[in-house]
Amino acid sequence: MADLHSYANMFAWAFIPGLATSMLQNFYYSFAYPVDHAKPQPGSVKFRRHYRNIYTLVVITYLFYTVWEANATLPANYYSILGVNSGDEFSSRQLKISFYKLSKEFHPDKNPSEEAGQTFILLRRAYDTLNEPIMRAAYDKFGPAVEKWQHVVTPRDYILTGLKSAVSFYVGTGFILIIFNILGKGQFGKFWRFISFFALACLEFSMLVSPTPFTVSGWLYPYRITYQQIALLHQLFITFFIALSQVGPVLFPSETQEIRPTINRLEMLSHIAAAESQQLMRESFAPFLRDEVAQAELKRKMEKMAVDLNLMNDLTYQQMYGQVRQRVVGRQRN
Template sequence: MTSAFASLDTSLWTTVAMWSIVPNIASSVLHNIFYSVRYPDPNTRPKQGDERFKRHRKNIYVAVVLAYLAYTSFESVSTVLQNPTLYDILGVDRPVYKSAPWSLYTNQVSATGGVSQDDGFDVKAARSNYRKLSLLYHPDKAQEGEEERAELMYRAVREAYEILTNPSTRHAYDRFGPIALSHCAHLTPSCKTESDYLWRAAFPMFWGHHVAQTAFLVLMWFIAPGNGSPANPTSGRRASYWRVLLYVAGVVLEARVVFGPPRLPAVIRLIPGTSRIPIYSLAAITRNLSTTTFVGSSHVLSALFAFAPAADMHVLLSAFDAFARALRDEAGKGFRDGFGPFRRVQDKERREELIGAVKKRMEKVGFEERIVALSPEVREVAARVRARVVGGVRKGAAAGGAGGAAGGEAGPGKKKNN
């Protein structure tokens, strides 16, 4: 584990340090420039702490972070694409793998010591270029003052030729990179197959690096939970779900690029120039983008969450608690209104008799409602009966009203005659 922490790329430290400084400084400068243009009179400018000031600060900060995220992403990709590979040093084209290298996970070796898969690598062109370059950079033919540079180029050309002309080391280099080859060179016994390079070098280096990097990012998370957010210092933790999700997605994507089939994911194929670079370079691009996105998203999400109302959840929980209490009170009141009369009956046998009668009545009502609900004929008859009953009640009420009116008129007349 110590070697894993020691191998942690120093660019990670630089990335975190720059992200902690640049967005805050740039957003402060742009905020002042915006206010000097938008509000020439200092007395009309929003004061620090006002809602308008917070809104302007958030918008400027998020814009700066997104712009810096785009810049750092472009820089990380272009840096990897500009680094020369062994194919560039030897002046040959990188082969295109048309099928999954199943020999990567086995110990099957061909008679020449490499894998039996034919990837279309032009060995003749590599041999021809090696002869030309070895003569060009031979130390004995170097000009005065160029001996050291010629010696380095000569060694690089020879190393590139030895690695690329061996199918096993070529596939291991293309997928795992020169660091894995250098690591295997110091092992006893040395790696001979792609499976050896995978299990003895690639896997330990991959997981060791990510364990160390994850530990570092978690440490930075707890040290600076706000991650430079201009407001709420706990906003970074509120956005932790999306940050962790993005980081895990980056690790999974890198593992897919390194250990998966040669056909790359669509998100990687969108990057121009990826078809001519080795897989380990694509893994480096994925790793850099994952780290940059993790740190950058921390600032974006922190800013967005920082200016959101912090008490929203407490307000919702309080409203829900009040609603639950009101519902409980209503249910208790209905229960008391329905069964309160039974408490006034002192005779136990009489009270039980009344409760039994109520139960039977409720069962009867429920049974009748179920019959009405299940049978269309019964529903039709019940509707006619209800209509007849309602009509009879209305007629009786009308007749009673008319009789009362007639009696009122006859009463005074009789009194007058008497």
């Protein structure tokens, strides 16, 4: 199952950067602009530039931190625990000697502490896993989870079971990508994000079915075995997702985003103008509210005005009116 901590980061950093940036910007302004009237006002060019720079710094700092944290907090693999090299660079005898040396130090008979007992159990699990070739190959690709799989015997069984487990990450991540698109949080770089998503799926599938360690991932993380490299690649993808969703729209705002403040101001002014016109209309008709005779006269004149306006807009009427006017003018001249 995919790491829930990674999913929590995806959701948290969809909303936290804006809040953190506002706090840092206010903190910066309190020192850089001790006089209130000298501070850049919200919406000004200088304010937006400062916000963009601080926002980018906040997100990029977090992204580097998450990459470092993912690698630093990844638990040691069984090879590191037993002090042997990964791959086929050690014999069964070397593995047994290494386990024997470590087990003497942490054996419950010689070290009764609870921590030593847990370490001894971990050493025993590591030895049992690495000492069996089929289990060892499955562990390299899928991690300690293979120890809990039941009714799995052949390499093919391990591969099929592991692939079913790996699909859960892509189902969960794909669902989150769709949710973010629905919420409008992942519009920038949407095409490249989905391309990266499917590219990662193809890369992971190749790593899991390949009989030898994958060269590219081994170059990125030379001291990690396959399942650890996959976990780190998952974190890198999530980091890439955050980078596109957060930094992209700020560094490269769309034309719609740039004119949005102007549109909002125009919309506000139109609402104000509409409210004022309604108020003027109510004030104009206020004298007629309690005078029924005046209301009837006003209604009659407004109906006549409406008829006159319709006639003036009628082409046939305009032609007839012009002809009659010419005749009248001609008679007056004669």
